[in-house]
Amino acid sequence: MPNKLFSALAKSLLLVPASVGGWLAYSRFLVNHNQTLPSAIEASRRTFVGRRLNRAMSYYMDASTPGRPLVLIHSINAAASAYEMRPIFEHYRTRRPVFALDLPGFGFSDRSDTHYSPRVYADSIRDFLDEVPGEAPDVIALSLGSEFASWAALEEPDRIHSLTMISPSGFTPREQKGSSQRAGESRTGDRVYEILSHPLWSQAFYDLLTTRAGIRYYLKKSFVGPLDEGLVDYDYRTSHQPGARYAPLYFVSGKLFTRDVLSEVYAKLELPVLVIYDRDSFVRFDTLPEFASTRPNWHLARIAPTLGLPHFENMNRVAEELDRFWSEVTVIHS
Numbered sequence: 260m261p262n263k264l265f266s267a268l269a270k271s272l273l274l275v276p277a278s279v280g281g282w283l284a285y286s287r288f289l290v291n292h293n294q295t296l297p298s299a300i301e302a303s304r305r306t307f308v309g310r311r312l313n314r315a316m317s318y319y320m321d322a323s324t325p326g327r328p329l330v331l332i333h334s335i336n337a338a339a340s341a342y343e344m345r346p347i348f349e350h351y352r353t354r355r356p357v358f359a360l361d362l363p364g365f366g367f368s369d370r371s372d373t374h375y376s377p378r379v380y381a382d383s384i385r386d387f388l389d390e391v392p393g394e395a396p397d398v399i400a401l402s403l404g405s406e407f408a409s410w411a412a413l414e415e416p417d418r419i420h421s422l423t424m425i426s427p428s429g430f431t432p433r434e435q436k437g438s439s440q441r442a443g444e445s446r447t448g449d450r451v452y453e454i455l456s457h458p459l460w461s462q463a464f465y466d467l468l469t470t471r472a473g474i475r476y477y478l479k480k481s482f483v484g485p486l487d488e489g490l491v492d493y494d495y496r497t498s499h500q501p502g503a504r505y506a507p508l509y510f511v512s513g514k515l516f517t518r519d520v521l522s523e524v525y526a527k528l529e530l531p532v533l534v535i536y537d538r539d540s541f542v543r544f545d546t547l548p549e550f551a552s553t554r555p556n557w558h559l560a561r562i563a564p565t566l567g568l569p570h571f572e573n574m575n576r577v578a579e580e581l582d583r584f585w586s587e588v589t590v591i592h593s
Contacts, residue, residue: 286463294499299342299366300359302352306367309386316383317367318390319348319359326355327420328391332384333362334402335515337468337477337507338494340366343401345489346570350578358396360387362404364506366497375509377517381410388418395420397585402542402567403428403510406517409524421531421588423581426567429520430550431543452512465504468511471495480540481567490571521550533558533584535577539567558584 298304300319308315319341322328329351331344341348341359351357361368363383364375384407388396397420400408405427412419455464467473474494478486497503509515517524534551536544536559551557560580562569570577 282467283460283463286466290466290499292462292499292503293501294496296367296496296500297493299340299361299493299497300345300348302348302357302359304367305390307386307390309383310389311382311386312363312379314363314369314371314373314383316363316369316387317361318387320357321348321352322356322358322392324353324355328356328358328393328396330387330391330396330398331357331359332398332400332404332408333360333365334404335362335365335380335506335510336402337465337511338474338498339507340493340497342366342490342493342497343568344399344570346574347399347577350574356391356393358387358391360384362407362506364502364509370500370502370505372502372505375506375515377407377410377515380404380407380515381414384408384411385415385418388415397421397423397588399423399425399581400427401425403515405429406520406524409520409528410517412530413524413527416530419530421533421585422528423533423535423584425535425570425577426539426542427534427536428516428542429525430545430547432545448513452509452514455512456508461508462504465498465507468507469495469498469503474498482572483564483566484572487571521546525550526554529556531556531558531584531588533560533580535560535562535569535580537561537563537565537569541567558587560584 302319302321304317304319306315306317331347333339333341333343341361344359348357348359362380364370395418398408405424406429408422412422455461475486475491478491534547534557536547548559551559562573562576562580565572
């Protein structure tokens with residue numbers, strides 16, 4: 260029996276390098292990394308180069324209706340893009356000017372092999388605000404994008420009228436944070452990034468995260484009901500573009516989370532803030548109610564049952580909360 264067990268174990272170990280080598284070859288020669296990428300939103304798309312960041316960025320706009328501009332900032336993940344904000348864009352495009360940014364490293368924005376950080380993303384939003392005409396906009400940011408939008412609002416408070424965060428990161432107790440967040444907290448992100456970004460296997464590793472099965476697996480964690488198939492397809496296409504892996508590897512390594520964002524950023528915001536949330540498979544909101552209870556400029560709206568993308572599953576409720584919040588903000592500012 261011991262000999263049979265040893266033989267079986269030896270055969271299993273021999274399969275590991277063979278499997279890894281096979282996936283490396285498959286990734287390099289058989290995966291199409293230049294998929295056709297349509298527009299995430301059927302609207303006018305423009306490109307600009309930011310004066311702070313000096314990188315080409317792309318955004319969608321519909322300014323056919325007058326009013327205070329609405330700026331939309333998507334999240335950060337392996338396959339992020341402005342498509343994540345599409346339901347909000349479509350709902351409000353006939354009610355007010357709407358602008359949706361592809362953050363650097365995603366969508367049609369620059370995806371070069373360069374440095375990505377919270378500072379880069381905060382500056383990209385500040386640069387984007389330069390492109391938005393008219394009065395200070397209302398801003399809506401999703402998940403980790405909320406941290407970057409908050410940085411921008413903290414540094415230029417007069418440039419943003421109000422900030423809405425949907426399922427924001429930053430409120431998870433330290434002991435319950437995911438592996439990427441813990442890497443950022445413990446400052447091991449540099450080492451993790453060094454390993455994941457190695458030229459020999461970085462593309463293969465990223466391809467493993469962004470198979471159609473992988474994308475569906477992770478998206479299911481953000482939907483109570485059926486997946487949005489348009490989002491599934493777009494996630495696959497946008498993650499199979501030249502340079503698509505560079506920014507996500509910073510995210511997976513934990514290098515895009517702001518350490519102590521609760522005290523260093525959120526607590527210092529003075530503009531009106533709305534948080535729309537319920538449950539989320541990737542972050543928690545345990546500290547949110549108590550945090551907001553002592554800050555009169557913070558407002559909470561829980562939309563249940565949702566799992567991180569309430570605007571995909573219940574846009575009507577999201578719009579009700581947004582419209583109520585904006586009407587209150589207008590009364591306060593008038």
